[in-house]
Amino acid sequence: MKCAGRMGIHYMQKLNAANVPKELVEKGQNRVIEASLTLIRERAKLKGELIRALGGAVASTSLLGVPLGHNSSFLQGPAFAPPRIREAIWCGSTNSTTEEGKELNDPRILTDVGDVPVQELRDSGVDDDRLMSIISESVKLVMEEDPLRPLVLGGDHSISYPVVRAVSEKLGGPIDILHLDAHPDIYHSFEGNKYSHASSFARIMEGGYARRLLQVGIRSITKEGREQGKRFGVEQYEMRTFSRDRQFLENLKLGEGVKGVYISVDIDCMDPAFAPGVSHIEPGGLSFRDVLNILHNLQADVVGADVVEFNPQRDTVDGMTAMVAAKLVRELTAKISK
Numbered sequence: 001m002k003c004a005g006r007m008g009i010h011y012m013q014k015l016n017a018a019n020v021p022k023e024l025v026e027k028g029q030n031r032v033i034e035a036s037l038t039l040i041r042e043r044a045k046l047k048g049e050l051i052r053a054l055g056g057a058v059a060s061t062s063l064l065g066v067p068l069g070h071n072s073s074f075l076q077g078p079a080f081a082p083p084r085i086r087e088a089i090w091c092g093s094t095n096s097t098t099e100e101g102k103e104l105n106d107p108r109i110l111t112d113v114g115d116v117p118v119q120e121l122r123d124s125g126v127d128d129d130r131l132m133s134i135i136s137e138s139v140k141l142v143m144e145e146d147p148l149r150p151l152v153l154g155g156d157h158s159i160s161y162p163v164v165r166a167v168s169e170k171l172g173g174p175i176d177i178l179h180l181d182a183h184p185d186i187y188h189s190f191e192g193n194k195y196s197h198a199s200s201f202a203r204i205m206e207g208g209y210a211r212r213l214l215q216v217g218i219r220s221i222t223k224e225g226r227e228q229g230k231r232f233g234v235e236q237y238e239m240r241t242f243s244r245d246r247q248f249l250e251n252l253k254l255g256e257g258v259k260g261v262y263i264s265v266d267i268d269c270m271d272p273a274f275a276p277g278v279s280h281i282e283p284g285g286l287s288f289r290d291v292l293n294i295l296h297n298l299q300a301d302v303v304g305a306d307v308v309e310f311n312p313q314r315d316t317v318d319g320m321t322a323m324v325a326a327k328l329v330r331e332l333t334a335k336i337s338k
């Protein structure tokens with residue numbers, strides 16, 4: 001199953017090597033890209049129109065899946081996460097009310113525009129430069145439909161770069177980012193890949209898309225991770241000092257003077273005891289309740305969010321981590337929608 005993200009790539013390479021005219025390939029790719037964006041555009045339009053007709057919503061969460069796993073340095077399972085998370089959101093074992101009382105079955109609170117067809121685009125030979133732009137474009141199509149705000153289901157953490165870029169470009173300025181993760185994901189590049197899931201926040205900071213970047217849950221950080229953090233002025237809160245930082249982190253106020261706040265949650269921010277279904281098991285993390293306390297008490301206008309790095313291939317047989325990811329999505333939805 002490790003080859004999932006490479007589906008189709010080999011025969012596309014063969015076609016290229018067989019001297020198929022380049023224009024023919026490009027023309028076909030352009031049609032596939034256009035069709036992919038059209039489906040997201042039309043679904044976002046439909047949901048936007050519906051919510052505006054219902055009235056009364058200032059901000060409304062819309063799910064966008066990005067099933068991309070090939071920029072992972074270790075396993076590619078996060079490509080399979082979005083359908084597992086959706087399934088768990090609506091699982092009959094729980095109800096549709098969030099902890100603070102928002103009703104998820106109200107379309108003004110939560111809608112879904114479906115997935116960016118990442119595997120199909122790669123199968124058509126679309127490279128990563130273009131794929132990243134298509135992800136950005138898809139996020140912008142959601143934001144085009146006021147009052148929809150994107151909550152992106154990953155995928156590995158590489159997707160946060162094109163998503164944040166889109167949110168910042170669309171809003172016309174930098175945002176503050178609350179990033180929950182065991183890792184800072186701020187390597188200049190990792191194993192030669194500038195789009196690596198370990199480099200997304202280097203790209204975000206280089207691009208000037210964030211004013212403040214707060215990283216919480218950090219417990220696997222190298223010398224380069226610390227140096228890059230300093231270089232970009234990142235506020236890194238490590239687990240080894242969490243008991244000291246807890247009071248501050250559970251009373252955050254972000255986004256004043258910028259275009260809003262973006263929340264990026266890597267499932268491995270939590271201790272593997274709470275969320276075993278991740279590619280990079282890193283003991284000593286946050287509890288699920290720690291994460292909820294930080295999110296519930298955060299004072300911010302949340303303009304977008306992502307939940308990434310859930311790896312269903314590493315989950316327990318009863319899908320415990322899928323439920324954890326889904327509950328995070330539910331509570332983030334409640335945070336965004338108003």
Ligand SMILES: [Mn+2]
Binds near residue numbers: 266309
């Ligand atoms: Mn991580």
